Amino acid sequence: MKKYASAPAYPYVIWMLIFIIVPLLLVVWYGLFKVENGNIQFTLEYFARFFEPVYIQVFIRSILLAVISTAICLLIGYPLAYILAGSTFKNKSVLLFLAIVPMWMNFLLRTYAWLTILEKNGIFNQVLRFLNLPDQNLLYTPYAVILGMVYNYLPFMIIPIYNALEKMDHSLVEAAADLGANKRKVFRKIIFPLSLPGVVSGITMTFMPAVTTFVISKLLGGGQSTLIGDVIENQFKVSNDWNFGSALSLVLMIIILLSMRIMTKYEEENAGGGLL
Amino acid sequence: MRKTLNKIYTFLIYLFLYAPILVLIVQSFNESKYRGKWEGFSFKWYVEMFQDRTILLSLRNTLLIALIAATVATIIGTIAAIGIHKMKPFSKGLVMNATYLPVLNPDIVTGISLMLLFAFISIPLGFTSLLLAHITFNIPYVILNVLPKLKQMNQNLNEAALDLGASPWYAFQKVILPEIMPGVLSGFLFALTLSIDDFVISFFTTGPGVSTLSITIYSMTRKGIKPEINALSSLLFVVIMLLLLLVNSGNNKKNQKLEKNY
Structure with missing residues (x-):
């Protein structure tokens, strides 16, 4: 009896092998191998294409836009999470809930709606004109892409930080205040370090979708700000170069793995040293 | 003073998060087919979406x-x-x-x-x-x-x-x-x-x-x-929002009852 206790997992294990493991092996296969005269050969030629100046530029742009968006999300998301967590409003879960609700509307539509706001005679420029300020043509610039990323991923930053602040032991804050720390010091020495795990997962959850997106750049960047996701999409949907597309996907996976490594390591170090 | 600042800040962020949704909902009632122009209030797209295969x-x-x-x-x-x-x-x-x-x-x-x-x-x-x-x-x-x-x-x-x-x-x-x-x-x-x-x-x-x-x-x-999509999404959004609020208030009532019992 005991021997077969894990048997219920077997159907799933088979499913997982077919639909998770094999597909990823296929990506590796297309990205790193080729068949020449019936011989299977390991090759780096698809990877090498990644180092052409065009793609290096795309790569740098992808990282840069994702880093900037993540930083903006952190800068405007942290204060909001802080305000929400400290709110005396009796139903503050409702406030947090309101930050998540927009995600229930299709994200393509929400992103597309920014066109109406940002276009030449759009709402944003009309507000500017009303205030006697000069027009801004943001649409189809990298700024619009950053705005789209911040807009779409801001809740991913707010929620984990809010959760971390909520879980915090408030007697620590009181103790620090009793011992004579001023507000700024309490924040710097107690509150912020304790909220770091939330900050770390917020950064990961914002950076990952931002660096891999191809929709936001297409809709708001108007083909001016090609990202690595756009190039991959192009290989599979337009130019049918599965080898190069797979090689690029492997690059993307490496970026994600590396950034997660860095973040978890950072978190571990701080969990060890931050409190003691 | 600080409280007011907090409120303004919260309001601005929520405005940012909800602006596109408001735009979508307003557009779904726009008589015009084009998103830039407002040609009057209409339920037209809410009717027409049921005819779009x-x-x-x-x-x-x-x-x-x-x-x-x-x-x-x-x-x-x-x-x-x-x-x-x-x-x-x-x-x-x-x-x-x-x-x-x-x-x-x-x-x-x-x-x-x-x-x-x-x-x-x-x-x-x-x-x-x-x-x-x-x-x-x-x-x-x-x-x-x-x-x-x-x-x-x-x-x-x-x-x-x-x-x-x-x-x-x-x-x-x-x-x-x-x-x-x-x-x-x-x-x-x-x-x-x-x-x-x-x-x-x-x-x-x-x-x-x-x-x-x-x-x-x-x-x-x-x-x-197509404006019909705006109508459909606005409708779905409102329905989901109401359902969630209903579930949420149901949970709150349950919690309140539990709190009273203990």
Whole structure:
């Protein structure tokens, strides 16, 4: 009896092998191998294409836009999470809930709606004109892409930080205040370090979708700000170069793995040293 | 002073988050077909969306795929979680690492890897491939929701039932399932939401003729979104919002009752 206790997992294990493991092996296969005269050969030629100046530029742009968006999300998301967590409003879960609700509307539509706001005679420029300020043509610039990323991923930053602040032991804050720390010091020495795990997962959850997106750049960047996701999409949907597309996907996976490594390591170090 | 500043800040962020949604809802009542111009209030698009075959078909596909995928994923995932829970640490670690892959991998990588698989085993891209893809990315979320409940549960209950003569199936129904039900339900809802919301993975695993709402919307973005889509989305948004508020207030009442009792 005991021997077969894990048997219920077997159907799933088979499913997982077919639909998770094999597909990823296929990506590796297309990205790193080729068949020449019936011989299977390991090759780096698809990877090498990644180092052409065009793609290096795309790569740098992808990282840069994702880093900037993540930083903006952190800068405007942290204060909001802080305000929400400290709110005396009796139903503050409702406030947090309101930050998540927009995600229930299709994200393509929400992103597309920014066109109406940002276009030449759009709402944003009309507000500017009303205030006697000069027009801004943001649409189809990298700024619009950053705005789209911040807009779409801001809740991913707010929620984990809010959760971390909520879980915090408030007697620590009181103790620090009793011992004579001023507000700024309490924040710097107690509150912020304790909220770091939330900050770390917020950064990961914002950076990952931002660096891999191809929709936001297409809709708001108007083909001016090609990202690595756009190039991959192009290989599979337009130019049918599965080898190069797979090689690029492997690059993307490496970026994600590396950034997660860095973040978890950072978190571990701080969990060890931050409190003691 | 500080309080007012906080309120203004919160208001501005929420304005940012809701501005596009307000724009969409306002547009759905716009008489004009073009998004830039306001030509008067009208319910026109709310009537016309029920005559648009493409939109209705995509809505049907979205709901059908989400419901089937979430149900199948919940069944496979729940049973899998029970097995995984009993696994030896080493194999458990292996299986859980593989389970995390679709969660951590970028959607675009999951999408193209499944596309390669369907080409490899020659399943034509269409409804079936789309459904298989959705089940695949849903299962991990069910497992991750159910496993914690299994860990919290008293491990002796199942054995006690078996010792008292219950068959494994009977024990599962009467002992395990009621204990893990909250996890199963939240896993199902998670899966349903992800399925309805998904664009990227569907985009790479569907074929000609089979569109979900997201895919239809994406193909429209090049020519301009039809106002009927705005009407449909506004309607769905309001319905979901009301449902969530209802569930939320129901929960609050329950909590208040519990608090009174203790």
